[in-house]
Amino acid sequence: MSTIKTTFVLIISLLFLGCEMGGNNSPDSDLNTIKITVQEGYNPPGSESIPQTKLIMQTDSIYSCVNYGIQTEIEISSSEINIQMGEIKLDGDICLTALGPATSSLFLDLSEGEYVLNIIQKGVTDKYKIMINDSSIITQTIDAEFSKPDFPVFLRYPENSFAYLCGSTIADSSICTEFLDTLSSHLNLKNFSFPDSGKRSFPLASQGHYYDMPAKYFIYISETDFDKAEDILKDFTIKNIPKDSGIGISLINWKNKGFYSWRYN
Numbered sequence: 001m002s003t004i005k006t007t008f009v010l011i012i013s014l015l016f017l018g019c020e021m022g023g024n025n026s027p028d029s030d031l032n033t034i035k036i037t038v039q040e041g042y043n044p045p046g047s048e049s050i051p052q053t054k055l056i057m058q059t060d061s062i063y064s065c066v067n068y069g070i071q072t073e074i075e076i077s078s079s080e081i082n083i084q085m086g087e088i089k090l091d092g093d094i095c096l097t098a099l100g101p102a103t104s105s106l107f108l109d110l111s112e113g114e115y116v117l118n119i120i121q122k123g124v125t126d127k128y129k130i131m132i133n134d135s136s137i138i139t140q141t142i143d144a145e146f147s148k149p150d151f152p153v154f155l156r157y158p159e160n161s162f163a164y165l166c167g168s169t170i171a172d173s174s175i176c177t178e179f180l181d182t183l184s185s186h187l188n189l190k191n192f193s194f195p196d197s198g199k200r201s202f203p204l205a206s207q208g209h210y211y212d213m214p215a216k217y218f219i220y221i222s223e224t225d226f227d228k229a230e231d232i233l234k235d236f237t238i239k240n241i242p243k244d245s246g247i248g249i250s251l252i253n254w255k256n257k258g259f260y261s262w263r264y265n
Contacts (some may be wrong), residue, residue: 031121032088032102033060034070038117038130038139039154040201043107048257051157051201053110053137054116055081057147058101059088066100067091074106081108081130082250085121089172136198137186153198157254161192163202163227164216165250168210172247176213179236187225189218201237206248226251230259237264 033061037060040051053220065190068128071086110132117128118138127142137154164183166176183189194200194217205212220226229251241261247263 003045031069031124032085034058034062034085034119034147035150036119036128036139036147037150037154037199038108038137039199040137040153040156041105041107042256043109045105046256048255050255053108053132055083055106055108056103056150057083057085057105057119058103058150061101062099063088063099063102066098067094067096068100068102069254070102070104072104072106076108078116080116081118083117083119085119102166102172115258116142121146151199155198157199157201158219159194159254160221160223160226161202161219162218162229162251162253163190164218165203165206165213166248167206167212167250168247169210169245170244173211173213175240175247176249177210178240180216181232183229183232187228188222189220191216191218193217201254202252206250209246209248215237226253226257233259235265237261241265 026101037053039056041054042049043052043054045232050109051221056071059070067090068088070088073084074120075082075084083106112132113135115130115132119126119128124145125247126144126147128144129140131138131140135156137156139149139154141149149171164180166179168175194202200210202217203215205214220229232250233251237249241249243265247261250258251260253260
């Protein structure tokens with residue numbers, strides 16, 4: 001009986017340790033398997049600013065704390081980016097008790113052109129070609145052993161663009177078209193669409209409503225025109241959207257500046 005109990009405790013301890021340290025892809029293993037994405041983001045995160053190029057890395061392994069991070073050192077020259085991967089460690093002193101991969105997010109702030117990306121882990125180098133033009137960021141694998149692109153093509157934020165997001169109840173879904181007509185009648189807008197393949201910069205739709213209309217995307221002439229959209233949305237909300245109605249309209253531009261109907265009712 002004592003032997004069975006000891007074995008049971010040992011198994012539980014090993015399972016917990018494997019979860020916390022990432023199983024076979026823990027820092028003590030030969031190589032951690034990771035996914036990478038080169039895309040655009042805002043620095044600092046959540047700020048209103050011109051989007052910058054950044055590299056996101058995350059492990060395939062899942063950890064017992066969601067705030068595990070991949071330690072890195074970075075070197076950038078005119079045409080080459082070297083990322084040296086280090087330990088996987090807890091970010092901070094407190095474990096945020098949710099499961100998740102270890103991650104790293106590095107702003108590169110690259111201009112248009114071609115770059116070689118080298119990711120180095122324990123003496124092994126994975127190599128990629130990064131091609132940036134005015135509409136997309138392409139990650140092309142040259143030689144990779146422990147990493148893979150999550151999205152080989154990222155579709156960039158067009159300058160002077162915004163996304164129109166609308167969600168509602170099923171019965172009130174027509175309000176999404178009504179506001180779109182109102183907005184178009186007051187502003188000089190040009191609609192555009194993203195290519196079918198690639199990860200979009202803007203959201204695909206609003207979330208959390210009974211009806212979530214697919215996102216619409218527009219180009220405006222100047223930032224002043226986009227600022228006018230706030231007054232149009234505010235006026236429309238006060239007149240047409242009761243408080244706690246389950247209707248939400250958002251306008252989010254390429255600089256992460258947003259106007260939201262729920263702020264006005």
